[in-house]
Amino acid sequence: MSTSAMRPPLAGEVMSKLRQDVANGRWAVGQRIPAEPELIAELGVSRGTLREAIKALAHSGIFEVRRGDGTYVRATSEICGTAQRVYRxxxxxxxxxxxxxxxxxxxxxxxxxxxxxxxxxxxxxxxxxxxxxxxxxxxxxxxxxxxxxxxxxxxxxxxxxxxxxxxxxxxxxxxxxxxxxxxxxxxxxxxxxxxxxxxxxxxxxxxxxxxxxxxxxxxxxxxx
Missing domain, CATH: 1.20.120.530 (GntR ligand-binding domain-like)
Known part of the structure; x- marks a missing residue:
């Protein structure tokens, strides 16, 4: 197996996976996604990579990070998240x-x-x-x-x-x-x-x- 095949997923790949999970309805709008340890184990990534991906998805409007509470689904796609922010x-x-x-x-x-x-x-x-x-x-x-x-x-x-x-x-x-x-x-x-x-x-x-x-x-x- 090549070294590249064994490398951990990058933040962009984690973003794509989480974005797809939302689009497929794994988590509904308003629902809290699993805690960091669970997602880290599931995705096989470091805490820093996961946080980078979640931060980017929060910036695009898909997630909302609530300090001390967790991360919630805010919209089903970037276009919905951006639109909601603009409409407000x-x-x-x-x-x-x-x-x-x-x-x-x-x-x-x-x-x-x-x-x-x-x-x-x-x-x-x-x-x-x-x-x-x-x-x-x-x-x-x-x-x-x-x-x-x-x-x-x-x-x-x-x-x-x-x-x-x-x-x-x-x-x-x-x-x-x-x-x-x-x-x-x-x-x-x-x-x-x-x-x-x-x-x-x-x-x-x-x-x-x-x-x-x-x-x-x-x-x-x-x-x-």
Whole structure:
């Protein structure tokens, strides 16, 4: 066996391995990754190499190192991590304006595909959303609503669009949807939801875009 074949993994290789573990769902967003000794034994690297890799992934936004607590997954990719950091530097209004562009194009493309399996999943998410809203379980409502919008983005058939859209999860839908608690806010608005599914099923891309815009206009009206 050659000397090069026996060398320990470099920090870049460790980064790639940890990045892939996150992308494959080994650790979910918000979950703490294993402690240093466990990862050192698993990867066969030195403490310094592991820390260098984790520091780089924290800088890119994938990990968050909490002193005295551990390292947590913050995003599923560099693009999500960077986007979340950038979004936090802008107003809710600006973030929502970006969603106008992504939502409408995702809706158009999903309607052009008009996939029946996608339509079934979307309706299941809307059933969960309606049930959670009736029970006033705002956490479950938010999760179902966001899963619905992510499925539309995924159904666009453009992986990059889906990844960009996914980056809004914590920044916009998770922490900036305070209007869901405001008295009078309609958490089961048909526009951009049931009406969107109907447009997708009818393969009407322009109707899909119009109903998405109506939903986002409604959300914009509840911005503080």
């Amino acid at each position: 530097e802008h107003s809710d209004h600006d973030v929502l304006q970006v969603r106008f562009a992504l939502d409408t194009q995702a809706a158009r493309l999903a309607a052009r595909a008009s996939d029946q399996e996608v339509i079934k999943r979307l309706r299941d998410f809307l059933d969960q959303r309606s049930d959670a809203w009736q029970r006033q379980d705002f956490s479950a409502w938010s999760q179902a609503d966001w899963a619905f919008h992510l499925e539309v983005a995924r159904a666009s058939g453009v992986p990059l669009l889906h990844e960009l859209y996914e980056s809004f999860g914590d920044v916009f839908h998770g922490t900036k949807m305070s209007q869901r608690l405001a008295e009078g806010f309609d958490g089961c608005l048909r526009e951009g939801h049931e009406a969107l599914v109907e447009a997708i099923e009818a393969a009407d891309d322009e109707a899909a875009a119009r109903t998405v815009i109506a939903n986002l206009d409604y959300c914009m009206g509840w911005m503080p």
